Amino acid sequence: MSRPAPVTASRPSGHALRAEGIAKAFVSGKVRTQVLDDLSLTIDAGELTLISGPSGCGKSTLLAILSGLQKVDAGRVIALGSELGELDSRALERFRLLHTGFVFQGFNLFPALSGLEQVELPLHYLGLSGRQARERAAQSLDEVGMTPRMHLRPSELSGGEKQRVAIARALAKRPELLFADEPTSALDAANGQTIIDILHRIARTHGTTVLCVSHDPRLIRHADRVLSMEDGRILSDQRPAPPAATPEGTAP
Amino acid sequence: MVALARKTLVYEWRRFLPAILAVGFAGLLQLLQAALVLGIFSSASVYITGSSADLWVGYPGTQSVSLGRPIDPDVEMRLRMDPAVAHVEPFYWVDADWRGAHDTGGESVYVTGIDTRADGLMFSRTLPPALRARLAEPDAVIVDRADVDKLGVKVGDTAVINGRRVRVVGESSGLRALGGVNVVTSLDTARQLDNDPTDLGRPTYLVARLRDPAQADAVAARLRGDKGFGPYDVWTARTFARRSVLYWMLDTGAGAGVVFLAGIVFLVGAVITSQTLMAAVAGSVREYATLNALGVGVGNLRWVVLEQAFWVGAIGLLGATLLGVLLLVAARSQDVPVVLNIPITLLCVALAMALAAVSGLVAMRSLRRADPASLLR
Structure with missing residues (x-):
């Protein structure tokens, strides 16, 4: 498996994401549920940050807000120096196109397309030529070890393989920010481990800021930083000792 | 460019089949109806079209060949x-x-x-x-x-x-x-x-x-x-033939009937086609939402739906054409009066494509459910 050179030579320092006093509530009929209340945090660039917590603690909402998929009721989010609240929906789409990648729990692959085409598709909208898009897609698939199976459709792939294609799709855009929502919870232990390794390596080699939401305890060992959430607040902020087996072995 | 619309259509053809059939049969119905009405009413001018005269001279104001008076x-x-x-x-x-x-x-x-x-x-x-x-x-x-x-x-x-x-x-x-x-x-x-x-x-x-x-x-x-x-008055053969056919069409109310029936066929076809396309979009709504999360604009996604509608229309029409030719040949051999001309055929094709386009526009509304935030729950 060949590995392309990192997009940034040294890992960028500083904050990739900053949230200041954000609040979010959902109204269903007469019931108003405050999901996030006056929450502030910063996410460092080039790290794999894990947000964990029980279901309903607001971690997915936090991810949606930090990634610009949802608006806040109060407070502000600054991503890569842009305040997301000031962008209209078109500008937000443009921001996401240029800077962010997503990996979801369900793999959300088009049944009709091969792995290579799934990865190629968003690249065309970035303005890449057909050849460039194909080359970059093949490179990304190589990085997640899917080269031998990149011409197969989702129905011919295992869950782990589908998630690797989904990661390649997010990665091929070369985003500064990569958001992952429960990327391993639909997978068995071995496949889950593979996905964790890939996400970790992306943060290392590409200097990508990876923000991952999961309640999967296996992920904790691999994260650079773990935020525990409960009831819309952050309870703890830890940096676990790096596991000895990390490929690059350059934990902060 | 990855041809998402076409590849999905080919791969999930069963899902799109009802829409293709709806467009095809709507087109075929319009075409056969037009051919039959033209055929029936063109027999009002068979005296003119079956002859090689260039000019017709008759009593002033004659509205149809069958209504002539001596001159x-x-x-x-x-x-x-x-x-x-x-x-x-x-x-x-x-x-x-x-x-x-x-x-x-x-x-x-x-x-x-x-x-x-x-x-x-x-x-x-x-x-x-x-x-x-x-x-x-x-x-x-x-x-x-x-x-x-x-x-x-x-x-x-x-x-x-x-x-x-x-x-x-x-x-x-x-x-x-x-x-x-x-x-x-x-x-x-x-x-x-x-x-x-x-x-x-x-x-x-x-x-x-x-x-x-x-x-x-x-x-x-x-x-x-x-x-x-x-x-006396003088008409070219073309004018007099047209006048005779139109007289019968309007006199019998058949013209209004054709337009009315064409409207119904259009409506039924559009309802079936748009429902099918909507179901197809709904079936891929999570994938569309993912593309939107990755920054592919809603406008681009709408184009995919419209392109799908276009292909559904084109394939449906191809089938309708083949079947229509067979049916017209069969009708001719049984002395059923059917006549088609190029303007009417083009009009039927345009109607069927308009039907597909309208259905595509309606189906676009399903994309509203492709909210990427909904993938994070």
């Missing part, structure tokens, strides 16, 4: 005086009562008296020379193949028209009349059969061939102005 035979002189006119012949139209040899009761018939010479203009396209030569015999008539059962005769039989005995000497094809039965005779026989004393042996029409058919409009305009020969 002054001297108009023929006026026509012959014009250097552009190569040949003129009279044409008789007699509404008559037919009694067949076998007991079929009375039947209204249109007796058409034509010049039976081999170079005669009337019915030159529908009556082969051998057949028209047989009309030279006194009291000989030709009836259409499609009408023999109705008239209760076969070739060689005798019948009575307006009290005068006639003999069936042949069968024509493609001379089916609208609202009656055509009986073709010679000019002399027609004059004999005409028992209306006011007609005085005057022809109903004069038809003319021009040296240069392209000049028909100009010559018709030139001949029209002369008032010295009593009331």
Whole structure:
């Protein structure tokens, strides 16, 4: 498996994401549920940050807000120096196109397309030529070890393989920010481990800021930083000792 | 570019099949309906389209060939005086009562008296020379193949028209009349059969061939102005044929019926097609939402849906065309009057594609559910 050179030579320092006093509530009929209340945090660039917590603690909402998929009721989010609240929906789409990648729990692959085409598709909208898009897609698939199976459709792939294609799709855009929502919870232990390794390596080699939401305890060992959430607040902020087996072995 | 719309259509063809069939059958229905109506009503102008005359001269204001009134035979002189006119012949139209040899009761018939010479203009396209030569015999008539059962005769039989005995000497094809039965005779026989004393042996029409058919409009305009020969008017064959067909279409209300039915077919087709496309979009809504999360704009996603609608329309029409050709050939072989022309065919194609486009626009609304934030729950 060949590995392309990192997009940034040294890992960028500083904050990739900053949230200041954000609040979010959902109204269903007469019931108003405050999901996030006056929450502030910063996410460092080039790290794999894990947000964990029980279901309903607001971690997915936090991810949606930090990634610009949802608006806040109060407070502000600054991503890569842009305040997301000031962008209209078109500008937000443009921001996401240029800077962010997503990996979801369900793999959300088009049944009709091969792995290579799934990865190629968003690249065309970035303005890449057909050849460039194909080359970059093949490179990304190589990085997640899917080269031998990149011409197969989702129905011919295992869950782990589908998630690797989904990661390649997010990665091929070369985003500064990569958001992952429960990327391993639909997978068995071995496949889950593979996905964790890939996400970790992306943060290392590409200097990508990876923000991952999961309640999967296996992920904790691999994260650079773990935020525990409960009831819309952050309870703890830890940096676990790096596991000895990390490929690059350059934990902060 | 990855052809998402086409690849999805091919891979999930079962999902799109109802839409393809809906567009196809809507197109086919429109087309066959148009062909049938045109076919039925074009028989109102079969006297004109089956003949090689360039100009028709008749009573002013005549709305359909079947509604002619006698004109002054001297108009023929006026026509012959014009250097552009190569040949003129009279044409008789007699509404008559037919009694067949076998007991079929009375039947209204249109007796058409034509010049039976081999170079005669009337019915030159529908009556082969051998057949028209047989009309030279006194009291000989030709009836259409499609009408023999109705008239209760076969070739060689005798019948009575307006009290005068006639003999069936042949069968024509493609001379089916609208609202009656055509009986073709010679000019002399027609004059004999005409028992209306006011007609005085005057022809109903004069038809003319021009040296240069392209000049028909100009010559018709030139001949029209002369008032010295009593009331008459001149039309080009094209104008008079069109006028006759339109008269029947509007007179019977068939025109409005066609438009109404076309509207219903369009509506039903659009409902089925849009529902199917919506279901297809809904089936991939998570994938669309993921693309949107990755920054692919909603506008681009809408194009994918519209492109799908376009392909559904194109494939449906292809099927409709193949089936339509087969059905039209079958109809022709069974003497069912069907006629199609290029403008009407193009109109039907345009309607079917419009149906697909409208359905695509409706289906786009399903994309509203492709909210990427909904993937994070």
